[in-house]
Amino acid sequence: MDQRRREFVKAAAAASAGVALAQSLPAATKAAPMKILILGGTAFLGPQIVEAAQARGHVLTLFNRGKTNPGLFPDIEKLHGDRNGDLKSLEGRKWDAVVDTSGYVPRLVSLSATLLAPNVKQYVFISSISVFAQDIKPGTAEDGALATMPDETSEELPKNYGPLKALSEKAATKAMSGRAWNVRPGLIVGPGDKTDRYTYWPVRVAKGGEVLAPGDGDDPVQYVDVRDLAAFIILGIEGNLTGAYNATGPAKTLTMKAFLEGVQKGTGGNAKLTWVSADFLEKKEVAPWMDMPVWVPRRDGGVGMTQLNCAKAIAAGLNFRPVSSTAKDTLAWFKTLPEDRRGKLAAGITADKEKELLAAWHAEKKG
Numbered sequence: 153m154d155q156r157r158r159e160f161v162k163a164a165a166a167a168s169a170g171v172a173l174a175q176s177l178p179a180a181t182k183a184a185p186m187k188i189l190i191l192g193g194t195a196f197l198g199p200q201i202v203e204a205a206q207a208r209g210h211v212l213t214l215f216n217r218g219k220t221n222p223g224l225f226p227d228i229e230k231l232h233g234d235r236n237g238d239l240k241s242l243e244g245r246k247w248d249a250v251v252d253t254s255g256y257v258p259r260l261v262s263l264s265a266t267l268l269a270p271n272v273k274q275y276v277f278i279s280s281i282s283v284f285a286q287d288i289k290p291g292t293a294e295d296g297a298l299a300t301m302p303d304e305t306s307e308e309l310p311k312n313y314g315p316l317k318a319l320s321e322k323a324a325t326k327a328m329s330g331r332a333w334n335v336r337p338g339l340i341v342g343p344g345d346k347t348d349r350y351t352y353w354p355v356r357v358a359k360g361g362e363v364l365a366p367g368d369g370d371d372p373v374q375y376v377d378v379r380d381l382a383a384f385i386i387l388g389i390e391g392n393l394t395g396a397y398n399a400t401g402p403a404k405t406l407t408m409k410a411f412l413e414g415v416q417k418g419t420g421g422n423a424k425l426t427w428v429s430a431d432f433l434e435k436k437e438v439a440p441w442m443d444m445p446v447w448v449p450r451r452d453g454g455v456g457m458t459q460l461n462c463a464k465a466i467a468a469g470l471n472f473r474p475v476s477s478t479a480k481d482t483l484a485w486f487k488t489l490p491e492d493r494r495g496k497l498a499a500g501i502t503a504d505k506e507k508e509l510l511a512a513w514h515a516e517k518k519g
């Protein structure tokens with residue numbers, strides 16, 4: 153076993169035993185500094201990978217078009233280009249690993265992986281749990297059935313997001329002759345997430361009062377804090393992981409009730425949860441996931457997607473901070489946003505809609 157692998161196994165064992173990653177790796181056991189290229193790096197997950205890598209002493213290069221947050225990380229080397237046809241600035245350079253956070257179609261993943269294959273040891277492709285077929289069963293591991301599409305040459309997004317990520321995994325693996333690590337996150341949440349597909353809850357719960365909570369409280373939910381995912385990605389680079397890894401959490405089943413209670417613990421406030429049935433919400437055309445973020449009712453066949461088996465990633469060191477910490481930090485980040493942005497959440501329901509639904513729910517219960 154080489155030194156890199158030995159250090160990784162030690163760190164992963166400590167991390168999966170519940171020790172926070174940063175604490176589990178004393179400076180003396182830090183991996184030797186590595187050169188890491190990120191294809192992207194400046195939106196949401198990318199910056200957290202940068203921070204996690206820097207905390208471990210690694211040296212970074214970012215490749216992007218220079219459009220998204222161009223002023224970020226002034227001290228890091230930036231290479232400009234476009235995945236869609238201009239990869240010149242990557243030619244003739246060597247890195248230990250490349251992390252592809254911006255690959256969505258196999259044609260472009262293949263272009264970059266083919267170009268980089270002779271010059272990088274590992275290609276980390278950030279995939280998604282959306283690679284799985286919709287009807288997978290609870291407990292599905294990495295070998296579950298994958299989503300497909302009739303015309304594999306179509307690059308239609310977001311319609312074919314899942315199948316295209318599945319084909320992109322294949323493309324990376326092929327171009328790298330097996331040296332690709334396909335990381336499949338579930339919903340990525342935390343500070344910096346612009347989609348509000350999780351942030352709705354800390355914001356709403358902190359506001360207090362009667363909160364419409366979807367379902368009966370027993371529906372399982374899964375997500376991963378962007379910082380925990382980033383730490384895992386760096387750990388997997390140090391350990392030179394390959395193959396597919398489901399990367400969502402937490403480690404044990406988290407119900408919607410336990411989730412919202414954890415959020416309340418992190419955000420404080422006097423919120424009182426009123427659980428409103430999935431049938432009622434369906435009748436009122438309140439959509440799981442986008443109107444009621446994070447939530448997928450058990451009866452919608454969404455169970456598999458919210459109960460994926462992540463044991464392989466957990467054994468390799470994927471660690472999860474408490475529900476309350478993610479909620480607390482996300483709320484603190486949200487409060488730093490401009491007022492007009494804070495007034496318009498990109499997911500969830502408005503205060504007026506919530507009031508109307510709660511009134512109708514109480515009236516139905518009385519009647």
Ligand SMILES: NC(=O)c1ccc[n+]([C@@H]2O[C@H](COP(=O)([O-])OP(=O)(O)OC[C@H]3O[C@@H](n4cnc5c(N)ncnc54)[C@H](OP(=O)(O)O)[C@@H]3O)[C@@H](O)[C@H]2O)c1
Binds near residue numbers: 195196280339
């Ligand atoms: N959010 C979730 O819940 C979730 C769940 C599962 C999986 N994922 C996956 O996680 C990843 C998240 O990525 P992120 O957006 O947060 O990553 P990021 O690395 O923070 O940001 C995306 C980067 O890609 C660059 N980029 C975009 N188009 C480009 C092009 N044509 N050529 C070169 N660079 C380009 C952008 O910079 P420029 O604009 O300056 O080029 C930006 O730096 C995605 O792969 C997504 O599919 C997300």
